[in-house]
Amino acid sequence: MLIARDLTLRRGPQPLFEQVNFTVFRGNKVGITGANGTGKSSLFAAILRQLAPDRGDIDVPAGLKTAHVEQEVAASERPAIEFVLDGDEELRTVQAAIEDAERRDAAMALADLYSALEAIDGYRAKARAAAIMHGLGFKAADHERAVAEFSGGWRVRLGMARALCSRADLLLLDEPTNHLDLDAIVWLEEWLTAYPGTLLMISHDREFLDAIIDRVLHIENRTIRGYSGNYSQFEQKRSEELALLSVLHARQVKRIAEITSFVNRFRASATKSRQAQSRLKMLERMERIVPAHVDSPFEFQFARPAKTPRPLISLEEAACGYAGARGTVQIVGGIDVSIGPSDRIALLGPNGAGKSTLTKLLAGESPILEGRRTAAPDLAIGYFAQQQMEQLKPDCDAFWHLRHRGGADYAAGDEQKIRDHLGSFGFQGDRAFEPVGRFSGGEKARLTLALLVARRPNLLLLDEPTNHLDIDMRQALSVALQSFEGGLVVVSHDRHLIKSVADTLWLVADGKLQEFAGDLDDYQQWLRLRGKTLQSAAPAKAAATAKKVSAKGSGKTSAKGSEKGSAMGSAKMPAADKKAPRRDPLVRLRQQLEQVEGQIAAVTAERALLEAEFAGHPNDRLAARRANLARDAAYLESQWMQIGTAIEVEEARMAQAQTGN
Numbered sequence: 001m002l003i004a005r006d007l008t009l010r011r012g013p014q015p016l017f018e019q020v021n022f023t024v025f026r027g028n029k030v031g032i033t034g035a036n037g038t039g040k041s042s043l044f045a046a047i048l049r050q051l052a053p054d055r056g057d058i059d060v061p062a063g064l065k066t067a068h069v070e071q072e073v074a075a076s077e078r079p080a081i082e083f084v085l086d087g088d089e090e091l092r093t094v095q096a097a098i099e100d101a102e103r104r105d106a107a108m109a110l111a112d113l114y115s116a117l118e119a120i121d122g123y124r125a126k127a128r129a130a131a132i133m134h135g136l137g138f139k140a141a142d143h144e145r146a147v148a149e150f151s152g153g154w155r156v157r158l159g160m161a162r163a164l165c166s167r168a169d170l171l172l173l174d175e176p177t178n179h180l181d182l183d184a185i186v187w188l189e190e191w192l193t194a195y196p197g198t199l200l201m202i203s204h205d206r207e208f209l210d211a212i213i214d215r216v217l218h219i220e221n222r223t224i225r226g227y228s229g230n231y232s233q234f235e236q237k238r239s240e241e242l243a244l245l246s247v248l249h250a251r252q253v254k255r256i257a258e259i260t261s262f263v264n265r266f267r268a269s270a271t272k273s274r275q276a277q278s279r280l281k282m283l284e285r286m287e288r289i290v291p292a293h294v295d296s297p298f299e300f301q302f303a304r305p306a307k308t309p310r311p312l313i314s315l316e317e318a319a320c321g322y323a324g325a326r327g328t329v330q331i332v333g334g335i336d337v338s339i340g341p342s343d344r345i346a347l348l349g350p351n352g353a354g355k356s357t358l359t360k361l362l363a364g365e366s367p368i369l370e371g372r373r374t375a376a377p378d379l380a381i382g383y384f385a386q387q388q389m390e391q392l393k394p395d396c397d398a399f400w401h402l403r404h405r406g407g408a409d410y411a412a413g414d415e416q417k418i419r420d421h422l423g424s425f426g427f428q429g430d431r432a433f434e435p436v437g438r439f440s441g442g443e444k445a446r447l448t449l450a451l452l453v454a455r456r457p458n459l460l461l462l463d464e465p466t467n468h469l470d471i472d473m474r475q476a477l478s479v480a481l482q483s484f485e486g487g488l489v490v491v492s493h494d495r496h497l498i499k500s501v502a503d504t505l506w507l508v509a510d511g512k513l514q515e516f517a518g519d520l521d522d523y524q525q526w527l528r529l530r531g532k533t534l535q536s537a538a539p540a541k542a543a544a545t546a547k548k549v550s551a552k553g554s555g556k557t558s559a560k561g562s563e564k565g566s567a568m569g570s571a572k573m574p575a576a577d578k579k580a581p582r583r584d585p586l587v588r589l590r591q592q593l594e595q596v597e598g599q600i601a602a603v604t605a606e607r608a609l610l611e612a613e614f615a616g617h618p619n620d621r622l623a624a625r626r627a628n629l630a631r632d633a634a635y636l637e638s639q640w641m642q643i644g645t646a647i648e649v650e651e652a653r654m655a656q657a658q659t660g661n
Contacts, residue, residue: 001026001064001170001198002047004224006056009042016042019056020224022217029192029199031209031231034219036442036470040202043219044068044172047200060170065090067168069176073155075148080138080158083147084129087162091122120167132161135187136180137351153179164191173201177208178467181351182493186524190628194621204471206231207495274519281499298476300424300450302484303409305341305458309376312459312487313362314338318371320354320361330369331357335513341458343487346498348516348523349508355491356385358508359463362489382457384465389444394437398427398447401436406454425450426473441468449477458486466494495520525635528628529599585650593643600636607633 002024009016016039024030032040045051047058048068060066067087076083086092094117101109117123130143136157142150147158156179163171173192177185185208192199192212203209209231216227216234227234319333331354339345339362347355360366361373363383392401402410402418410418422432425446436444445468452460460481466474478500481488492498498505498520505516505523509530516523607629610622 001028001061002200003059004056005059007046007053007058008055009039009046009051010054011039011042015054015222017219017222017224022224022226024198024200024215026198027196028215029195029213030201030215030217031213031234032200032202032217032219033209033231033234033471035472036440038219040219041174043224044174044200044202047172064170065166065168066170066172067163067166068172069156069159069163069174073147073159075155077146077148079144080147080150081126081129081133081143083158084133084161084165085125087164087166088120088125090120090167091117091125094120094122125165129161129165132164132191135184135191136161137184157184160188168197170198170200171195173199173203175202175204177203177205177493180493182348182495182523183350183527185493186527194623194625196619196621204466204469204474205494205496206471206474207499274517274522277519298424298426298446298473300421300453300476301480302453302486303456305380305456305486307378307380308341308458308486309378311338311340312376312379314374315361315368316372316374318361318373319369320357320366321369322357322366328369331511332508332513333370333511335371337513339459339487339489341485341487343489343504344502345487345489345504345506346502347489347491347506347508350527353508353510355508356463358513359383359385359461359489359491362459363461379459380455380457381459381461382452382455383461383463384448384452385463386467388448388452389441392436392444392447395435397433397435398422398450399432401447401451402454405451407456409456410454421454422450442470442473445469446473453480460484460486460488460490462488462490462492464492465490466492466497525632528632586647586654589643589647589650593640593647596636596640596643600633600640604633 004020004022007020008018032043034040042051046053047060048066078086094113098110098113098117101113121128130140133143134140138154138157138161147155150158160173160176163173176188180188185205189208189211192201199212201209201213211230213230214228216229216231218225218227218234218238227237229237315335315337318335319330320335321328321330321332323329335358347358349355357366361368363381363385364373364375365383365385399418399422402422404411406418406421410421419432422428426443427447427450436447439447445465449465465477469477474494474497478497481501488501490498490502505519507514507516507523516526518526607626610626610629
């Protein structure tokens with residue numbers, strides 16, 4: 001499929017890599033990894049013939065259809081769905097030929113062209129494009145909107161949809177998850193897993209890589225090495241290689257001891273909740289993977305906060321939103337929570353549901369629409385969001401920023417202290433004195449985090465903190481957050497980060513804040529079931545797996561951990577509302593059973609239709625869909641059995657109570 005021979009690439013006077021050789025076979029799904037600046041994107045440019053090799057060459061078969069996502073999608077009046085369909089050049093060629101033949105009334109040519117259109121499944125092209133757009137978060141009303149009407153991030157999604165719609169033999173994706181929320185990432189992961197072509201992908205999302213790739217090409221020290229297996233298997237092999245270097249062995253032992261300490265400390269206080277147990281498993285996994293990152297240039301930790309009041313912040317019957325053209329728009333209401341210094345909370349929810357808006361409200365960056373926000377007098381917020389990166393002064397260097405914006409500890413600190421802190425974030429030597437305007441997105445994100453850490457916050461509010469970070473920096477952030485002694489609320493599409501640092505999940509959906517009872521795997525199931533339920537016009541039932549964090553008139557929800565060894569960061573549910581009438585448990589359980597039976601019927605019907613289609617035209621796409629439906633069916637059947645058992649227990653309890661009376 002693709003062969004690199006004696007390949008050398010340079011950017012400026014220094015080579016990115018020299019005289020490398022590798023082969024990518026048809027059907028391979030390859031992750032391209034390496035630190036920022038090692039040449040991953042340049043390798044893509046060479047494959048696309050946008051950058052000429054300084055030595056050697058890359059052989060690509062003639063006629064190979066290659067697709068990639070354009071870095072910039074220009075504004076145009078082209079309807080979005082037509083822009084997406086334009087990615088399939090063969091389809092457009094056949095359609096243009098059909099139009100020409102129709103004008104010429106060439107019946108024989110038309111017959112051949114209609115056969116060609118059927119051969120490339122052209123009659124279903126628009127439906128395929130619509131399905132891809134839906135998966136990436138577009139609504140049906142967006143299909144006919146002009147490309148120019150979309151913001152930059154949504155244009156990137158359009159570019160992604162266009163590449164996926166191309167029916168390419170070779171797909172090149174550079175950071176495909178950067179502008180996606182978790183819902184779209186879950187969909188894209190399933191799509192790429194079923195993709196029958198060859199995939200080369202640059203990504204710093206290890207969970208995403210693990211689910212998709214079967215091979216790694218790692219760029220390091222001006223060479224490219226190939227590893228079989230997914231990203232976790234690559235990490236294991238690389239840690240074994242590094243262990244052979246005696247100079248790094250001592251650092252491995254030290255890092256493992258640190259993570260083991262986190263594991264033991266958390267095991268002693270973790271609840272039995274699914275997310276708390278998920279985090280425990282991830283910490284145990286970090287013990288295994290941390291040796292693969294001992295040569296990382298990033299190693300930092302959060303200083304102990306000056307004070308840790310309890311609670312740090314609380315919201316009472318609060319609502320958040322934004323000012324629209326026609327007045328104030330409420331996005332989330334009825335919020336009744338408090339956050340303590342030992343909480344580790346991740347916010348989940350569909351795109352546009354209000355996760356970032358809620359984070360801004362907690363940070364004091366947006367006004368409260370109703371209710372009350374109460375902050376402790378000694379609250380010190382460390383807020384990370386994309387707009388913080390935009391507030392860096394382009395003409396000033398990292399040293400100036402830390403001196404003037406790093407808080408009291410660095411305002412009067414000596415030069416070496418400032419340089420040491422910046423060095424732990426990868427700004428060593430003269431890099432500390434380069435203007436920020438020259439920095440990449442990843443470097444600006446690292447500097448913003450360096451400033452945040454320096455201010456010694458007691459409440460961290462992190463909105464997509466890993467967007468521009470490479471895997472080593474993401475790993476360093478995950479490790480540093482383990483020892484942070486304040487409260488944490490994080491919004492992220494990086495599932496590894498959430499699994500590593502959060503033991504409580506809150507769901508923002510349908511205008512409410514809810515506690516999610518499961519873990520991230522359950523959330524992915526919830527997303528799939530919600531999509532089907534929404535299509536059936538029953539959005540209120542889609543949140544059946546989530547428990548409410550707040551309810552009008554109930555006692556205040558506390559997310560603070562107990563001081564006497566109870567669940568760390570677990571969001572306590574309020575006592576039952578005494579003003580509300582008690583519902584018969586059997587009625588509630590039977591309603592749940594009826595709902596699950598309806599979902600089972602829908603999945604069963606869809607599986608029957610799919611089996612018929614698969615019998616006639618078996619392919620990888622249908623096979624992947626079969627597997628997804630089988631998982632859905634298994635999950636629903638387990639829910640059905642659990643609810644059925646609960647009904648039997650409740651009926652026995654009621655019968656015993658009546659006998660006793």
